[in-house]
Amino acid sequence: MHDILPQDQPWWDKVRKETREVVDFYNYLRIDTPILEPVNLFERSLGAGTEIVEKQMFVLKDRSGDGFIMRPEGTASVARAYLQHGLSHLGQPLKLYYEGPMFRYERPQAGRQREFHQIGFEILGGESDAIHETQVILPIFRLLEGLKLKQLTIRVNTIGCKNCRPTYVQKLKAYYRSRLKNTCKDCQRRYQFNPLRLLDCKELECQEIKKSAPSILDSICSTCHRHFKEVLEYLEEVKLPYQLDPYLVRGLDYYNRTVFEIFSDFHTPDGQKLDFALAGGGRYDYLFDVLVGKPLPAIGGTIGVERVIEAMKAANINVLPRSRAKVFLMHMGVQAKKRSLVLLEEFREANILVAESLGKDSLNAQMRSADKAGVALALIFGQKEVFEDSIIIRDMKTGAQETVPLKKIVNEIKKRI
Ligand SMILES: [Zn+2]
Ligand SMILES: [Zn+2]
Incomplete structure (x- = not known):
């Protein structure tokens, strides 16, 4: 298992x-x-x-x-x-x-x-x-x-x-009778209890014998x-x-x-x-x-x-992994961490996948997680932003940053991904 x-x-x-x-x-x-x-x-x-x-x-x-x-x-x-x-x-x-x-x-x-x-x-x-x-x-x-x-x-x-089928099974048994001594142990049992399965044996010596066995299509x-x-x-x-x-x-x-x-x-x-x-x-x-x-x-x-x-x-057939988040939410400070939970729910309602690392408080560690997730955009939610009801959007490729009002962020991200 x-x-x-x-x-x-x-x-x-x-x-x-x-x-x-x-x-x-x-x-x-x-x-x-x-x-x-x-x-x-x-x-x-x-x-x-x-x-x-x-x-x-x-x-x-x-x-x-x-x-x-x-x-x-x-x-x-x-x-x-x-x-x-x-x-x-x-x-x-x-x-x-x-x-x-x-x-x-x-x-x-x-x-x-x-x-x-x-x-x-x-x-x-x-x-x-x-x-x-x-x-x-x-x-x-x-x-x-x-x-x-x-x-x-x-x-x-x-x-x-x-x-x-019984007619065929008889023919099959007649064919195997003289050859039984050359078959494997399992086939000797199959001959008794389940003769059709003689044809199913994977052992080499049995496969050889099968090659000349009578065909059911004639019976x-x-x-x-x-x-x-x-x-x-x-x-x-x-x-x-x-x-x-x-x-x-x-x-x-x-x-x-x-x-x-x-x-x-x-x-x-x-x-x-x-x-x-x-x-x-x-x-x-x-x-x-x-x-x-x-x-x-x-x-x-x-x-x-x-x-x-x-x-x-x-056959080297590629399969796509599950659809991945294109956005990563980072936080700084206790207030931002708390409110991130609510913000994530707003994204869920808008059906936008957002990755996070809420258990990590260090911004550097969160940056590394965002890199690993391969996202295009990061959201940075810090103490200042919580106070001003805003959030920073960071383009992970260019590093360009821009501050957006919090209540517009879901729509803003929808436009960009
Ligand atoms: Zn029939
Ligand atoms: Zn066999």
Whole structure:
């Protein structure tokens, strides 16, 4: 887990600002759910055999012994809230987005932290229309573009449905059976409990084996085939750059049909490639089946905020710091110090940012702070000025000074900045 320090905040601000613009335009409504959820929500929704449920959940017990999970992802929580509050009345389908921290107990490594932040987009309910895939992928893609990330590619695949996936899984297992001895330990377990994840292994020897594995595209049923074809046609319509990746699978059990990940093929100046997905998601029509015994068309995608910021930094993308004060208020003497508080409030009402160093009484020290703040103008408020109801404006570049009546100062500064 990590702190987000002041010097990193401009990146976070930029991501939040871009998110707000995208969700407003594409008409996603915000939802916030608690960090703690009942244990069984994730066991049921993500699947008991998945890595997250088996190894990565933070479980807390309250005083009465009831267990809670610190949410490892957002979709299950959104689905829970959707059902609990009958949100279907808000729209069919309903577009929701969220942002916030998620928690997974993982081996810390580059690009992976135990507390990480996601921005998620979900479309719930309505018809199971293939256009919804594009309506989730498009805002995510635009958001990443808006952050100036370049060479973005969408890898997309279908993992079929309840009818056709079992056939493929059989083929996959048949292929791996004789090769299992050459795979890693994790893959030997995956073969038993979650064979699709065999395709997801990052170990070199397993990647080699994957290269010749049967493609799911040869096994999907005609309905899944038609759906996938439509998905690709809609992506083409808005010219989103995609690559078919027949080995792309996602770690969670609730996905069906479309899965996708978005990468940046950007190389850093020293030739490094960012080899992690910035975003990913998929269709999850079965999630509601698992939760309430009734399927509901749904699709979603998430952006990994830390990864996006890492990619922005690697690509030398500049972000502007928060808007800074152009004026610095200095005081001399107890009376001026006191009245500075009131003066600052007048500037606040006029929406003018003014920096200060009220805790420092030495004028030299205040001068140094003003220099550091990089302001264009300084206001000098001394004993004489308090007595005369005036204040001095100092041009920090030229050093030129001018005395102005106190009641005119806000307007005077407004004219000059
Ligand atoms: Zn199918
Ligand atoms: Zn493996």
